[in-house]
Amino acid sequence: MTPLHGLRIIECASFVAAPSACMTLAQLGADVIRVDPIGGAADYRRWPVAPSGTSLYWTALNRGKRSVAVNMRSDEGRELVTALVAEAGILVDNVVGRRWMSYENLSARRADLIHLHLQGHADGRPAVDYTVNAEVGVPTITGRESDAAPVNHVLPAWDLVTGMTVTTGVLAALHERTATGQGAYIEVALADVATAGVANLGWLGEARLRGAERPKHGNHVYGSFGTDFETADGERVMVVALTEHQWHALRKVTGTEDVFSALEPALNVDLNQEADRYRVRETIAAILRPWFAARPLPVVAEDLNSARVLWGRYRGMPELVDDPSPVLSTVDQPGIGEVPSARSPLRWGGEYGGTASAPGLGEHTETVLSDVLGLSTTEIARLHDAGVVASGEA
Amino acid sequence: MTPLHGLRIIECASFVAAPSACMTLAQLGADVIRVDPIGGAADYRRWPVAPSGTSLYWTALNRGKRSVAVNMRSDEGRELVTALVAEAGILVDNVVGRRWMSYENLSARRADLIHLHLQGHADGRPAVDYTVNAEVGVPTITGRESDAAPVNHVLPAWDLVTGMTVTTGVLAALHERTATGQGAYIEVALADVATAGVANLGWLGEARLRGAERPKHGNHVYGSFGTDFETADGERVMVVALTEHQWHALRKVTGTEDVFSALEPALNVDLNQEADRYRVRETIAAILRPWFAARPLPVVAEDLNSARVLWGRYRGMPELVDDPSPVLSTVDQPGIGEVPSARSPLRWGGEYGGTASAPGLGEHTETVLSDVLGLSTTEIARLHDAGVVASGEA
Known part of the structure; x- marks a missing residue:
């Protein structure tokens, strides 16, 4: 599962979107070199953290990459990064205000460069997932009808969508470069991903x-029937009937067929239509609720599965860890110990790929300068002594 | 902005994830042919809908594609779809239980086929965004501390992330096929995307x-400082201070520098550390709240922008329509009229690509059978009369 074997990508980015993009490319076989300032970027200590202070967030988002630490405020540091980009031919960045890292400057050194620049807003104003989500209106329609205030969801969804939009852009540009020899400058703004x-x-x-x-x-699915129910043992399930087949399975297993047949003329609805199921969603939920309330989860689960009802159980994250899916593995991460770690969800020929730990900050500075740029040990030592590069956390 | 020009992709899928993936590939220049059963798939009438009954959802997710309607329960219909896949060389599907559409069968007709198969769970069990999100634990940590029940977010985030994971998989396989001549069978499960x-x-x-x-x-940002505030005119803003720079900008503009300087020793915290800002988030919010409550939004906006504070305003979707971002355009969609329509958020050389309307169901049945498969007018008429294919909604 290494379709991108042989590809080399320089990442100058932080937080979620661009790092998750480049981690995905690494999982698909690319050699991803993340370049950070000496001491780390603004995301290096982000929560959640382990008792040692090592960031579970940073190490989870940077697995399988190589790490180089460079003082990019020095001319020599900038030249090293420029040379790495020119050698690799692909750059993903989300930095603001580094003129030397412009496509114009970099493509002068590598004509067929693919440079993807990630932004907050397309006009250059900063933004993060939480501000963008407010701006595109999702919190305003999230939560119960009685909630006057907006409800933020905790998942940085636009970051994750943007990450995969970045990989899509890079790989589309790569296809074109392979066909025509032409590089590309691609920009993508988090706010545009959310608006789109x-x-x-x-x-x-x-x-x-x-x-x-x-x-x-509330917890209803818009335009169809789907909501949550509590079981006799205090568990919760999300039950969905998008299709007519799913709706009939749900009626049948709960023994409510006659009730709903009688309800249709009474309410003047056709419950085979998902729009009508949505209109009377509270009534449907009220009719179904006692069935769930009377049965503990194991019985509910068996009955719903036998009937082929579409449903899922609300779980807490500790349960995911205790009952891991095959997409999860564990890695031994320095500073943390054994930690759950996801493989790529893309299975190639039926197989998940491997997993890897995250690098230490600057762990690969010397090998990358040597292997990629061909610098001598003496030269690398000089750069190190001059504070232009660092190995390890320095 | 057509890096994928010349590529042809067959889509046999419905709902959000796979259709949004293939729409993205169409926006990047690929010829995407969506193949549906005659009369449409289960997503064809999904809400939101226009007064005419035309689905705003379906038409938004299938823009720029060509549409072919085939009776896939007939041997001839299956053969036509198989032939289209063999010609195109790339298939994206999310169907369950169509053995004739297996990679094994299809790759016998096209050895270097790229076939991406999207699933609910990796073991074949069905799942949708709402069930998967419950299973991976996000609703359990969404909402206020006083909310005993899980809070679903309304955004089908995993569908959107999965869509871009699908494009990533297809384009990575394409890179490998260009390099080696080898096709690929790739599977991706919505549940695995969410778990990862x-x-x-x-x-x-x-x-x-x-x-x-x-x-x-509640609405706090985990592990840092970020939350929402109400302004004097009843508007709401989301304010975030992830970095030390952002934190100092926020203190300065709100005139709270001395308050927080005095607070640090009193609470034994160092508010330059985002972990400490998170720990005392309620206190910080309480100290900042009066500043926002005393000013109407225009003043808040101007002050925060001048100070370079990271913030966003909560907007409703009608406002997005009235103040459209450049990533939005409008198209004239039959059955709806003029409708807001997003371009690809990927800008190529500084330019957004174009927009397109969605096809009518089966609008391109005849031209595709003629152009791609080389069928004669007589043969197409026979297939039409035999109910194997349909043009228009039939």
Whole structure:
């Protein structure tokens, strides 16, 4: 599972989006070299952290990469990074205000360079997932109808979507370069990914037609039937009936077929239509709730599975760790110990790829300068002594 | 902006993930042919819908594609789809239980086929975004500390992440095929994308170390300082201070520097450390709140921007439509009229690409059978009369 074997990518980025992109490319076989300032970038100590202070976040997002630490405020440091980019031919960055790292400067050194520059807003203003999500309107429609205030979701979803948009852009440019010899300068803004995301779901088209906001609807699935139920033993399940088949399976297993048949003429709805299921969602949920409340989770699970109902159980993250999916493995991470670590979810010929630990900051400074740039031991030692590069955390 | 010009992709999929993937590939220049059953797949009428019944969701997720409608329960229909896949050489599908559409069968007709198969769970069990999100633990840590029940977020985030994971897989396989001539069978499960997603943020590593769930924390940003504030005119803003620079900008503009300097020894914290900002987040928010409450949004906005504070305003989706970002355009969509429509957020050489409307179901059946498979008008008419294919909604 190394379709990108032979590819080399320089990453000058931090936080979630670009690092997760480059980690994905590393999982697919690319040699990814993350270049950081000496001492680390702003994400190096981000929470969650282990008792030692080692960041679980940073180490999870930078697995399988090589790490080089360079003082990019020095001319020599900038020249080293420029040379690495020119050698590798692919750069992913999310830095602001480094003129020497512009496509114009870098492509003068490597004509067919692929340079993907990640931004907050497309006009250069900064943004992070949490500010962008507020701006595109998702918290306003999240939560219960009685919640007056917006509800932020905790998942930095746009960061993750943007990460995979970055890999898509890099690989599309690579396809074109292979075919034509031409490089590319590609920009992508987190805010644009989020705006396009809500537009692509039809939500902006709806807002325009409606002329007003969609009301909040708690844990219901919009435009269909889906919501959560509590079981007799205090567990919770999310049950969804998008298709007519799923809806009939749910009615049958809960013994509510006659109730819903009688309800349809009474409410003047056709519950085979998902729009009508959405309209009377609270009534449907109220009719189904006692069935779940009367059964403990193991019985609910067996019955729903036998009936082929679409459902999932609410779990806490400690449970995911205790009952790991095959996409998870563990690695021995210095500073942390054995830690759950995901493989790429892309299976090649039925197989998940491997896992790897994250590098120590600057762990590969010397080997990269030697292997990629061909610098001598003496020269590397001089750069080290002059504070231009660092090995290890220095 | 057509790096994928010349590529042809067959899509046999529905709902969000795979259709958004193939739409992205179409935006990058590929000829994407979505093949549907006659009358449409299960997603064809999904909400939101226009008054005419045309789905804003379906048309938003299938823009720029060509549409072919085939009766895949007939031998002839299956043969036509098999022939299209063999001609195109790339297939993306999310269907369950179609043995004739297996990689084994299809690659017998096209040895270097790239076939990406999207699943719910990796073991074949069905799943959708809402069930998967429950299973990976995100709703359990979303919402206020006082919310006993899980809070679903409304954004189908895993669908969107999975869509871009699909494009990444297809393009990585394409790179390998160009280099070696070898095709690939790639599988990706929505549940694996979600599990890997929470693992990649360090959340599973944290759950393992903590041995318990992280508490809910409302609209706060985990491990740093970020939360929402209401302004004097009833607007809301999300304010974030991840870096020391952002934190000092926020203190300065709100005139709270001395307060926080006095607070540090009193609470025994160093607020230059984001972990400490997180620990006393409620106190920080309480100290900052009056500043926001005393100023209307225009003043808040100007002051925060001048001070280079990282913030965003909570907007509703109708506002996004009224103040469109350059990533948005409009298209004239039959059945709807003029509708907001996103370009690809990937800018190539500084330019957003174009936009396109969605096809009518089966709009391109005849031209595709003619152009791609070379069928004669007579043969196409016969297939049409026999109910093997349909043009338009039939």
